[in-house]
Amino acid sequence: KNQVEQSPQSLIILEGKNCTLQCNYTVSPFSNLRWYKQDTGRGPVSLTIMTFSENTKSNGRYTATLDADTKQSSLHITASQLSDSASYICVVSDRGSTLGRLYFGRGTQLTVWP
Amino acid sequence: EADIYQTPRYLVIGTGKKITLECSQTMGHDKMYWYQQDPGMELHLIHYSYGVNSTEKGDLSSESTVSRIRTEHFPLTLESARPSHTSQYLCASSESAGVNTFGSGTRLTVV
Numbered sequence: 189k190n191q192v193e194q195s196p197q198s199l200i201i202l203e204g205k206n207c208t209l210q211c212n213y214t215v216s217p218f219s220n221l222r223w224y225k226q227d228t229g230r231g232p233v234s235l236t237i238m239t240f241s242e243n244t245k246s247n248g249r250y251t252a253t254l255d256a257d258t259k260q261s262s263l264h265i266t267a268s269q270l271s272d273s274a275s276y277i278c279v280v281s282d283r284g285s286t287l288g289r290l291y292f293g294r295g296t297q298l299t300v301w302p
Numbered sequence: 303e304a305d306i307y308q309t310p311r312y313l314v315i316g317t318g319k320k321i322t323l324e325c326s327q328t329m330g331h332d333k334m335y336w337y338q339q340d341p342g343m344e345l346h347l348i349h350y351s352y353g354v355n356s357t358e359k360g361d362l363s364s365e366s367t368v369s370r371i372r373t374e375h376f377p378l379t380l381e382s383a384r385p386s387h388t389s390q391y392l393c394a395s396s397e398s399a400g401v402n403t404f405g406s407g408t409r410l411t412v413v
Binding site: 230294 | 343344345346393404405
């Protein structure tokens with residue numbers, strides 16, 4: 189069964205600290221993996237997208253890694269800011285259909301305290 | 303700034319009413335999607351479209367219906383709203399192999 193599991197479910201950190209969010213997936217055949225940031229009451233906004241051959245991709249203070257062998261990804265946030273408080277969603281796409289089916293994790297709720 | 307727009311942002315409506323959630327995109331994307339998301343839960347695909355006059359049901363069974371008469375417009379309709387329809391509805395669009403661009407969502411509450 190194709191699944192995307194994220195951990196931790198929630199995380200509280202102090203402003204300025206770093207943190208790492210985890211994503212494990214069983215989706216096959218794999219096409220790409222995306223990390224989204226979703227503010228409360230808003231739609232998700234794409235942070236990074238990685239294909240099979242990519243190991244690392246950065247977007248400002250966000251760095252995503254992908255290990256396609258172990259089917260694991262992480263999102264590292266550096267020097268956190270209050271505005272980083274949001275849900276971070278891992279989304280994996282398969283290439284077994286023309287739709288490019290998306291499988292969503294439940295997200296990690298990050299809270300940054302001053 | 304995402305070029306996909308959803309209206310209304312919030313809607314509180316009585317049981318039995320007919321409602322239409324609007325979604326428009328200005329990017330010329332062929333593929334459009336509707337997702338349903340409950341608080342703290344993952345997004346579930348309820349409808350998608352490959353292009354004009356093409357609509358399909360997604361993974362999560364939904365009593366809603368959609369139409370795609372124009373490329374840029376993908377409205378979702380509930381003929382008779384019920385409290386069980388209370389949720390957040392997110393519209394998205396994409397190019398053939400691109401990243402989904404999401405709208406800001408409609409928070410629907412049926413009382």
